[in-house]
Amino acid sequence: xxxxxxxxxxxxxxxxxxxxxALFAVDLTGEDLEALAAxxxxxxxxxxxxxxxxxxxxxxxxxxxxxxxx
Amino acid sequence: MTDSKALINLSISEAAEALRSxxxxxxxxxxxxxxxxKRTEPTVRAYAALPEAAALAQARAADQEIAAGNYRGPLxxxxxxxxxxxxxKGVATExxxxxxxxxxxxxxxxxxxxxxxxxxxxxxxxxxxEFAYGVNEPPTRSPWELNSYPGGSSTGSGVAVTVRSAFGAxxxxxxxxxxIPASINNIVGLKPTYGRVSAYGVIPLSWTLDHVGPMTxxxxxxxxMLNALAGHDPQDLTSARQKAPDFSAxxxxxxxxxxxxxxRDYVLYPGVIDDVRAATEAVxxxxxxxxxxxxxIRLPEFELTPETLFTVMMAEASAYHRQQLREKGDLYDPAxxxxxxxxxxxxxxxxxxxxxxxxxxxxxxxxxxxxxxLDALISPTMPLPAPLLxxxxxxxxxxxxxxTPMVSIIHHTFSANLGGQPxxxxxxxxxxxxxxxxxxxxxRPFDEATLYRIAYAYEQAHDWHTRQAPYNFDAAS
Numbered sequence: 190x191x192x193x194x195x196x197x198x199x200x201x202x203x204x205x206x207x208x209x210x211a212l213f214a215v216d217l218t219g220e221d222l223e224a225l226a227a228x229x230x231x232x233x234x235x236x237x238x239x240x241x242x243x244x245x246x247x248x249x250x251x252x253x254x255x256x257x258x259x
Numbered sequence: 260m261t262d263s264k265a266l267i268n269l270s271i272s273e274a275a276e277a278l279r280s281x282x283x284x285x286x287x288x289x290x291x292x293x294x295x296x297k298r299t300e301p302t303v304r305a306y307a308a309l310p311e312a313a314a315l316a317q318a319r320a321a322d323q324e325i326a327a328g329n330y331r332g333p334l335x336x337x338x339x340x341x342x343x344x345x346x347x348k349g350v351a352t353e354x355x356x357x358x359x360x361x362x363x364x365x366x367x368x369x370x371x372x373x374x375x376x377x378x379x380x381x382x383x384x385x386x387x388x389e390f391a392y393g394v395n396e397p398p399t400r401s402p403w404e405l406n407s408y409p410g411g412s413s414t415g416s417g418v419a420v421t422v423r424s425a426f427g428a429x430x431x432x433x434x435x436x437x438x439i440p441a442s443i444n445n446i447v448g449l450k451p452t453y454g455r456v457s458a459y460g461v462i463p464l465s466w467t468l469d470h471v472g473p474m475t476x477x478x479x480x481x482x483x484m485l486n487a488l489a490g491h492d493p494q495d496l497t498s499a500r501q502k503a504p505d506f507s508a509x510x511x512x513x514x515x516x517x518x519x520x521x522x523r524d525y526v527l528y529p530g531v532i533d534d535v536r537a538a539t540e541a542v543x544x545x546x547x548x549x550x551x552x553x554x555x556i557r558l559p560e561f562e563l564t565p566e567t568l569f570t571v572m573m574a575e576a577s578a579y580h581r582q583q584l585r586e587k588g589d590l591y592d593p594a595x596x597x598x599x600x601x602x603x604x605x606x607x608x609x610x611x612x613x614x615x616x617x618x619x620x621x622x623x624x625x626x627x628x629x630x631x632x633l634d635a636l637i638s639p640t641m642p643l644p645a646p647l648l649x650x651x652x653x654x655x656x657x658x659x660x661x662x663t664p665m666v667s668i669i670h671h672t673f674s675a676n677l678g679g680q681p682x683x684x685x686x687x688x689x690x691x692x693x694x695x696x697x698x699x700x701x702x703r704p705f706d707e708a709t710l711y712r713i714a715y716a717y718e719q720a721h722d723w724h725t726r727q728a729p730y731n732f733d734a735a736s
Contacts, residue, residue: 206604215603216588228601235566236609239616242563247622249614257625257704 201229263291267423271480274426275333278325285321285336288426289314289380292338296383296424298732302405303422304398305415307343308351308384314338317380324378333483335378340419340428343384344391345471346460347371350381354462355389355397357590358583368460369492370429370471377487382425385415391431391464392576392599395592396648401443402728403694407645408664410440412464416474417444421728427475427484433464434568435640435672437472438684442640442697445686445726447481447714448474452704453679454499456485457492465575466497468568468676477724478685478715482506485707501705509708510715515550517634517713519543519700520627525561526638530660530667538688538696539639542717546637549716554631560623563616564673565666570605570613577602617677624678634709636701638671640684644694671699681707685714686723693729 203222206229210217217225266288269277277283293311300306321336341347344354346364348371353359371381389395391412401409402422410417413430417440420428430437432450441448449472456471463469473484489503521543527536547553577584580599588596627633643657646664655662662670675682681704684697700710718724 209604210600213603214585215600216585217600221597221600224597225601225604228597229604235569238563239566239570239609239612242612242616242619244612244615244619247615247618249611250618257628 199230199233201226201233263294266291267295269426270477271337271426271475271483272333272477274337275335275483278336279330285318285325285380286315288336289318289338289382292382292424292426295422299402299422299424302730302732303400303402303418305385305419305422305424306340306383307353307355307386307415310350310381310383313350314380314382321378321380331378332487334374334487336380337426338380338382339374340383340385340416340425341371341381342387342413342416342429342431344387344431344462345371345429347381347384350384352384354391355387355395356592356595358587364460366460369457369494370488371460373487374429379487383419385413385419385425385428387414388412389592389595390462390580391433391436392595393434393436394594394598401645402730403444403645405730406647406649407694408443408648408651410443410645412436413440413474417441417446417448420444420446420474420476422732423727427473427480430472430474431461431464432470432472432676433468433572434676435669437470437474438640438672438682438697438699439668441474441684443645443695445695445724445728446474446476447478447683447685447724448472449481449485449683449707449710450675450681451485451489451707452499452681454497455501455503455681455705455707456488457495457498459492459495459498463575463579465572466579467575468572470676478711478718479507479510481683482510482711499705504708506708506711510711512712513549514546514713514716516552517709518552518554518632519546519713520554520556520631520633520636521638522556522558522561522636524557526671528642528670529658530655530662530670531639531642532644532657532690534690535639535642535644535696539637539698542687542698543637545717545720546713551713554633556627556631556633556636558623558627560620561674564620564677565669567613567616567620568673568677570609571617573598573602574605574610574613577605620674621678624674624680628703634702635713638699638701640671640697640699642667642670644690644692644696675701680704681710683707683710683714685718687717688723689726
């Protein structure tokens with residue numbers, strides 16, 4: 190899934206995924222590594238557009254009450 | 260009234276009147292529904308579990324209460340389906356997954372308890388995508404076109420309501436999972452305001468995005484179901500304290516003077532096919548003729564809703580499944596398992612960025628409604644009708660926009676989950692190939708009643724919602 194964004198020139202390699210997976214204790218096969226490397230590479234443009242936002246006025250508040258009138 | 264075909268075609272409000280007046284019984288309604296299930300299930304497989312004996316026992320009890328003068332209200336004696344990620348005491352709750360095979364909850368979810376208190380008959384558990392994630396292929400098939408996507412993740416709920424094997428059903432919606440199957444199956448689906456309906460006893464997909472809501476054949480039925488479901492639940496920490504009104508009380512007050520916004524650049528983007536575009540414009544035109552003010556708006560923040568929602572949802576889903584994935588990983592569908600593993604690799608910092616981006620979006624949406632004095636936003640529910648299952652994850656051939664049909668399907672629904680606003684999908688026509696088209700209304704938090712007003716006014720002028728899928732179950736059985 191890339192959610193319609195253009196592909197990035199950057200790529201995530203299987204060995205990088207293996208390092209991350211070891212860090213987070215995610216059990217991956219060799220096949221998983223290739224698939225996840227491709228999937229994460231597809232995600233890079235989507236990650237980039239969020240990281241590029243000016244979020245300085247927006248703390249990571251989890252509002253459990255969706256009201257607009259408080 | 261005993262003719263089973265006539266009974267199953269009643270709306271909830273019509274069946275309620277027949278029950279209240281003594282023209283039919285809860286047992287007759289339940290038996291007619293069970294007969295319909297026997298005809299339809301071999302083809303559509305909408306149900307994961309059918310506790311037939313318990314349903315008939317509930318129906319007998321309802322008839323006794325009604326006969327004794329203890330009529331509880333419009334859901335009393337009405338057969339309702341429950342999505343199979345929602346806890347039902349003593350009835351298997353398997354979430355469409357081998358991981359949960361044979362799981363018997365020892366309590367009812369709050370929404371199930373509320374339906375029971377309203378006297379509804381729990382006719383069966385409806386099939387979801389595995390854990391409501393929407394990435395595997397459930398066994399359910401669409402009666403509108405057997406090879407097309409039946410909608411999800413409240414897949415069985417949508418199909419059961421459209422084939423008349425339930426009068427209404429509970430769905431859940433994290434990114435569109437009530438509204439998408441509602442649109443695909445020519446029914447009405449409401450995702451309430453976040454916190455309006457308790458999620459206690461519902462297996463989470465994404466704690467901060469999950470909603471539970473009703474799926475029905477008419478707008479009035481939907482409001483009647485929400486009346487039973489809404490309200491504060493101290494067992495759900497995310498439950499809102501706002502009082503729930505009677506959602507049907509002002510449903511027939513019309514749209515005169517209501518201000519309905521549309522962001523044509525976003526919601527009628529090039530991925531919207533011509534038939535959907537025309538149907539949506541027709542709804543807008545008719546609402547204007549009825550007295551609504553149509554306001555052209557632009558909200559650039561819409562553009563980043565997919566990235567924002569996926570970031571939050573994937574991280575939260577993977578957090579919930581983390582332990583289970585290690586203990587029973589081989590029992591997950593491969594597609595679900597891969598997506599859960601991917602979610603574990605999202606850095607915490609990026610999850611936080613997603614939460615901040617959501618707050619930015621909510622702030623912009625709130626300002627838009629305030630500055631434009633809007634009552635609702637309108638869009639197609641989906642840019643396209645139900646795609647073929649075989650095409651779901653392939654690049655769209657009809658236009659060069661770099662999307663798969665699955666990505667297109669969620670284009671308009673994600674924003675209401677991020678904002679926590681109520682959003683409703685209702686029928687507004689058919690494509691030239693005979694597939695249903697739905698439109699979506701998105702409103703102010705805790706103002707579901709206005710969405711019902713608008714949708715009811717439109718529904719009164721059309722018979723779209725009465726049309727049934729062409730599949731002939733009588734010939735198939």
